[in-house]
Amino acid sequence: MASRTPSAAPTSPRTARSSGRAADRTGAPDGATPDLAAPGGTAAGAPAGKGGERPRRRLSVDERREQLIAVALDLFSRRPPEEVSIDDIAAAAGASRPLVYHYFPGKQALYEESLRRAGRELAGRFEEPADGPLSERLYRVMGRYLDFVQSHGPGFAALLRGGSVAASAGTSAVIDEVRRAAHDQILSHLAVPSPSPGLRLTVRAWIANAEITSLEWLGERSVPLEELQLHLVQEFVAALTLTAAREPALAAELAGFFAAERPAGPAGRLVRELGGLFAVPGIADAVAALAVEPAD
Amino acid sequence: MASRTPSAAPTSPRTARSSGRAADRTGAPDGATPDLAAPGGTAAGAPAGKGGERPRRRLSVDERREQLIAVALDLFSRRPPEEVSIDDIAAAAGASRPLVYHYFPGKQALYEESLRRAGRELAGRFEEPADGPLSERLYRVMGRYLDFVQSHGPGFAALLRGGSVAASAGTSAVIDEVRRAAHDQILSHLAVPSPSPGLRLTVRAWIANAEITSLEWLGERSVPLEELQLHLVQEFVAALTLTAAREPALAAELAGFFAAERPAGPAGRLVRELGGLFAVPGIADAVAALAVEPAD
Numbered sequence: 001m002a003s004r005t006p007s008a009a010p011t012s013p014r015t016a017r018s019s020g021r022a023a024d025r026t027g028a029p030d031g032a033t034p035d036l037a038a039p040g041g042t043a044a045g046a047p048a049g050k051g052g053e054r055p056r057r058r059l060s061v062d063e064r065r066e067q068l069i070a071v072a073l074d075l076f077s078r079r080p081p082e083e084v085s086i087d088d089i090a091a092a093a094g095a096s097r098p099l100v101y102h103y104f105p106g107k108q109a110l111y112e113e114s115l116r117r118a119g120r121e122l123a124g125r126f127e128e129p130a131d132g133p134l135s136e137r138l139y140r141v142m143g144r145y146l147d148f149v150q151s152h153g154p155g156f157a158a159l160l161r162g163g164s165v166a167a168s169a170g171t172s173a174v175i176d177e178v179r180r181a182a183h184d185q186i187l188s189h190l191a192v193p194s195p196s197p198g199l200r201l202t203v204r205a206w207i208a209n210a211e212i213t214s215l216e217w218l219g220e221r222s223v224p225l226e227e228l229q230l231h232l233v234q235e236f237v238a239a240l241t242l243t244a245a246r247e248p249a250l251a252a253e254l255a256g257f258f259a260a261e262r263p264a265g266p267a268g269r270l271v272r273e274l275g276g277l278f279a280v281p282g283i284a285d286a287v288a289a290l291a292v293e294p295a296d
Numbered sequence: 297m298a299s300r301t302p303s304a305a306p307t308s309p310r311t312a313r314s315s316g317r318a319a320d321r322t323g324a325p326d327g328a329t330p331d332l333a334a335p336g337g338t339a340a341g342a343p344a345g346k347g348g349e350r351p352r353r354r355l356s357v358d359e360r361r362e363q364l365i366a367v368a369l370d371l372f373s374r375r376p377p378e379e380v381s382i383d384d385i386a387a388a389a390g391a392s393r394p395l396v397y398h399y400f401p402g403k404q405a406l407y408e409e410s411l412r413r414a415g416r417e418l419a420g421r422f423e424e425p426a427d428g429p430l431s432e433r434l435y436r437v438m439g440r441y442l443d444f445v446q447s448h449g450p451g452f453a454a455l456l457r458g459g460s461v462a463a464s465a466g467t468s469a470v471i472d473e474v475r476r477a478a479h480d481q482i483l484s485h486l487a488v489p490s491p492s493p494g495l496r497l498t499v500r501a502w503i504a505n506a507e508i509t510s511l512e513w514l515g516e517r518s519v520p521l522e523e524l525q526l527h528l529v530q531e532f533v534a535a536l537t538l539t540a541a542r543e544p545a546l547a548a549e550l551a552g553f554f555a556a557e558r559p560a561g562p563a564g565r566l567v568r569e570l571g572g573l574f575a576v577p578g579i580a581d582a583v584a585a586l587a588v589e590p591a592d
Contacts (some may be wrong), residue, residue, distance in 0.1 A: 282551030
């Protein structure tokens with residue numbers, strides 16, 4: 001994914017670009033040297049703390065840019081984009097408004113860039129070694145995914161809910177990229193020789209399920225996160241099984257997946273939970289009646 | 297859902313509003329009497345045909361407004377919003393540009409209004425009498441839903457894909473309204489006394505599944521529509537079953553649902569398809585091994 005903002009900022013403040021907005025920038029010293037207000041020598045990317053007078057040093061251009069992105073990402077994670085201003089970002093970074101505009105043409109560019117970073121980080125969390133039972137691999141991935149959702153809650157919600165004032169072709173591209181990464185990772189773990197359209201559809205639909213479920217969860221937090229993690233994995237196992245029931249080639253692969261599963265894992269727990277349903281009065285009889293081929 | 301556009305248009309052309317755009321309206325007689333170019337006495341709402349000189353009559357203000365919305369909906373269904381211009385709408389309606397601007401301040405307003413109509417129509421398709429097995433009711437609903445998706449394809453895709461130039465708080469509200477209607481209809485058919493958060497989440501996640509699946513289907517049409525209809529219903533039955541496996545109160549209801557199902561219906565077919573999986577070498581043994589409680 002190509003970044004639209006240059007990877008190195010020019011060396012003088014972007015006065016031409018910012019002059020049009022000068023009226024609402026009262027209080028910020030115009031033309032301030034970019035790096036004076038940098039916080040102490042922490043790693044670029046750490047949000048600036050307000051306390052502690054530590055010795056200051058100038059951040060390099062790259063460090064400053066990274067710091068602004070990290071601060072923006074932090075703010076955009078905690079609030080919807082329309083509730084974050086360039087002033088907020090400047091304040092959190094211990095920088096001036098002109099300095100922020102020196103690096104980014106405006107809020108939308110900073111939003112999209114921080115989103116691209118978040119998307120890249122999220123996509124990285126899908127990566128998982130191809131070892132052990134499938135449902136346990138997915139369970140670990142979902143743990144990292146839900147941890148991301150939790151720590152970037154409001155921003156994640158604003159992004160996926162759509163209709164956000166900051167939604168654009170750029171933000172859509174980031175979302176699509178993350179979905180594609182998830183899709184590709186899952187298919188790589190399934191390691192099915194040539195995935196059918198039906199299987200791809202199942203994977204995509206389950207990703208949509210994971211998105212909407214975590215989005216709803218953020219609003220209500222009605223179940224513990226670990227439950228959500230388990231349920232999503234079990235829903236994947238169920239969706240895969242349903243697809244295999246319609247596709248003989250996948251059914252043969254499914255046998256291999258199940259053979260590698262362990263009773264204590266998500267798939268094992270699912271099998272026993274479903275088995276438990278048969279003890280509920282009426283269910284076993286009703287299912288047995290449905291198993292009979294219809295007369296006509 | 298409140299409409300943002302007035303239900304009756306003013307009686308004189310909106311010259312004040314349209315004057316800013318006069319430069320790109322060459323060819324259209326400015327200040328034309330709104331109803332002169334109306335097609336023959338067909339029902340308001342029918343797109344204007346180009347042939348056949350039938351006797352013309354003036355459309356009433358309400359008829360004309362409805363006709364413009366219907367024409368816009370037809371165009372927005374067949375092309376993404378950015379590929380539909382006010383000129384296209386005027387031409388298809390057999391009207392002038394100023395006439396369209398007389399009724400609507402611009403393309404976005406017309407887009408949102410036609411979307412509201414489409415949303416209302418779609419929500420209406422979810423309504424289904426509470427008779428017969430649950431899976432068969434849902435199957436009928438999904439038939440009507442997929443018919444809508446098919447006939448409004450490109451517009452439906454552009455809308456749900458997000459990041460469209462025409463996406464706005466208004467379009468988001470329409471989507472949310474349709475989702476809520478689907479959610480409420482399904483819960484009313486389940487008729488569970490007090491639906492748990494888990495069940496509500498299952499319903500919402502399945503709706504997301506239906507959206508993404510039909511969206512993907514529109515792009516590839518890799519399976520017949522009837523298969524998609526069946527699969528979606530079966531996925532709902534499976535998701536409901538999984539939720540019931542975790543919620544004893546729902547499990548008791550599930551027994552009732554299954555007891556009312558018929559072997560020839562979607563649930564019956566699902567039971568037999570899953571039963572067929574157990575004939576696949578290795579699956580029955582693997583599942584039996586997972587059914588055993590783990591040692592630790």
